[in-house]
Amino acid sequence: MAKAKQGEIYRVAGPVVTATGISPKMYDVMQVGEEGLMGEVIKISGDKTIIQVYEETSGLKPGEKVIDTAQPLVAELGPGLLSSVYDGIQRPLPVLMDRMGDFINRGVSAPGLDHSKKWTFTPVAKVGDVVKGGDVLGTVQEFYLTHKIMVPHGISGKVEEVKSGDFTIDEVVAVVDGKDITMLQKWPVRIGRPIVKKLLPDIPLITGQRVLDTMFPLPKGGAGAIPGAFGTGKTVTQQQLAKWSDAEIVVYIGCGERGNEMTEVLSEFPKLEDPKTGEPLMQRTVLIANTSNMPVAAREASVYTGMTIAEYFRDMGYNVSLMADSTSRWAEAMREISSRLEEMPGEEGYPAYLSARLSEFYERAGRAENINGSVGSVSVVGAVSPAGGDLSEPVTQNTLRIVRVFWALDSKLRERRHFPTINWLTSYSLYTGNLDKWYRDNVAPDFPDLRQWAMEILQRESELQEVVQLVGSDALPEEQKMTLEIARMIREIFLQQNAYHPIDTYCPMPRQYKMMKLIKQFAELSNKAVSNNVSVDSIVALPIRDRFAKSKYEETIDQELDEIAKELPDVFAALEAKA
Numbered sequence: 001m002a003k004a005k006q007g008e009i010y011r012v013a014g015p016v017v018t019a020t021g022i023s024p025k026m027y028d029v030m031q032v033g034e035e036g037l038m039g040e041v042i043k044i045s046g047d048k049t050i051i052q053v054y055e056e057t058s059g060l061k062p063g064e065k066v067i068d069t070a071q072p073l074v075a076e077l078g079p080g081l082l083s084s085v086y087d088g089i090q091r092p093l094p095v096l097m098d099r100m101g102d103f104i105n106r107g108v109s110a111p112g113l114d115h116s117k118k119w120t121f122t123p124v125a126k127v128g129d130v131v132k133g134g135d136v137l138g139t140v141q142e143f144y145l146t147h148k149i150m151v152p153h154g155i156s157g158k159v160e161e162v163k164s165g166d167f168t169i170d171e172v173v174a175v176v177d178g179k180d181i182t183m184l185q186k187w188p189v190r191i192g193r194p195i196v197k198k199l200l201p202d203i204p205l206i207t208g209q210r211v212l213d214t215m216f217p218l219p220k221g222g223a224g225a226i227p228g229a230f231g232t233g234k235t236v237t238q239q240q241l242a243k244w245s246d247a248e249i250v251v252y253i254g255c256g257e258r259g260n261e262m263t264e265v266l267s268e269f270p271k272l273e274d275p276k277t278g279e280p281l282m283q284r285t286v287l288i289a290n291t292s293n294m295p296v297a298a299r300e301a302s303v304y305t306g307m308t309i310a311e312y313f314r315d316m317g318y319n320v321s322l323m324a325d326s327t328s329r330w331a332e333a334m335r336e337i338s339s340r341l342e343e344m345p346g347e348e349g350y351p352a353y354l355s356a357r358l359s360e361f362y363e364r365a366g367r368a369e370n371i372n373g374s375v376g377s378v379s380v381v382g383a384v385s386p387a388g389g390d391l392s393e394p395v396t397q398n399t400l401r402i403v404r405v406f407w408a409l410d411s412k413l414r415e416r417r418h419f420p421t422i423n424w425l426t427s428y429s430l431y432t433g434n435l436d437k438w439y440r441d442n443v444a445p446d447f448p449d450l451r452q453w454a455m456e457i458l459q460r461e462s463e464l465q466e467v468v469q470l471v472g473s474d475a476l477p478e479e480q481k482m483t484l485e486i487a488r489m490i491r492e493i494f495l496q497q498n499a500y501h502p503i504d505t506y507c508p509m510p511r512q513y514k515m516m517k518l519i520k521q522f523a524e525l526s527n528k529a530v531s532n533n534v535s536v537d538s539i540v541a542l543p544i545r546d547r548f549a550k551s552k553y554e555e556t557i558d559q560e561l562d563e564i565a566k567e568l569p570d571v572f573a574a575l576e577a578k579a
Contacts, residue, residue, distance in 0.1 A: 221367025228409025229389030256329025
């Protein structure tokens, strides 16, 4: 390890401190002032070093010491990550709370992992095996997840010794080519972990949310954005994704969110039950809490820390869902730091490199073939909180240029109590072409055609609504009235979903297909009936339609849907005969 060098503070401007007397590298970690506040080098100008400090800087003054650790900001990786709650620079919040209560003192540090706890290490590699960085040496059982202990990158050679038993993360569990291997790895958070190659995003991340899975799917390893104004349900949608998506690990980054929202997440997640195991969801979750009243510089670090943890689990061959809530606050932190550095501002005062930083983050998502031959993925969903719900502002627009899934939350839908408030006309997924083959092979051959049909009906409804506003619905021909009713069924029966209802909160893919198929069957029979002079009002008044609408809240929903599908032709035949 390089020897620490000492300089002194020259100037203080909020979280940005200028120091002299040291010659560090970019992104070296610094200890600033008498309290040793943690910071990071973000600019070097001649003999002056500009540092962004991750803690409150009030009270700092010129002349105080600055120590260069000569190390970048690193994340501690190993057993003990799961169920942890960290701040933006991977300090465990429960540990700090035990030490000093509800308010964290400045300059306090704590290791990201518990270095005293013993874990049962079960070897996989044998003496004499030739291994390289990323290969699995052994396993540790962490809750119900098998945590794989891998050879650190940069080390390769013959396994000379491998142990079995209970060890702390600092104790040697194997020797490879004369080098001691422990269960602890450290990785610079700004550098992506290496892979062999990225794979095509052709397997969907199944979320159990109908509007997402059927209409705007996200693949494993995909990148999506949820922009929306205050109160439109970003956090609830992300909690649903965390709870129900078929990823083994969830990393939730509360990046500059309001304290009450983060409190809700911290109090709700431990109570949520993992539907796969019946155990608390926290057992496969890592939470990073960085609220809006915490120092702004740590917001940027929190995003990279979360991504590094996600990539570590991806290297083991797991699928990881990463929720960043919200990237707007991260961009605001960048804007504040940039203004203090007196950089040339871009649009709305954001730095000119805003787009590059967002790209850097989202490009680390992906489904990949790892160095050890396994396949894992990091799927990223970034919430964007545009001021006043204005989707034309720079953060939203730059995000949309990068991601390929856009779930647009709509305030008007919230006012109509339509949840999730994802607007089907402005949202999109550019992955559908990659995923259609999977849906045809694993759900139904006509699944993509059904999606296309539903979208066309909703589009037609939007066009007809403009006419209705001018002349009223009574002026429409019967066929167009029927189109409006079918669109209403798609909206109210299929797209609306109650996150708090025990049955409706999760909808498996076969059921989603069955529901959409039934709506289409109803539409075809209705159109035939209308052409035989049956009135739209009598079709809408059919009791079987209400039965269909209520079936999604029944425990026997699948049997109910099958029965409705069987009875529909007879119901319409009777209606036509009566007409």
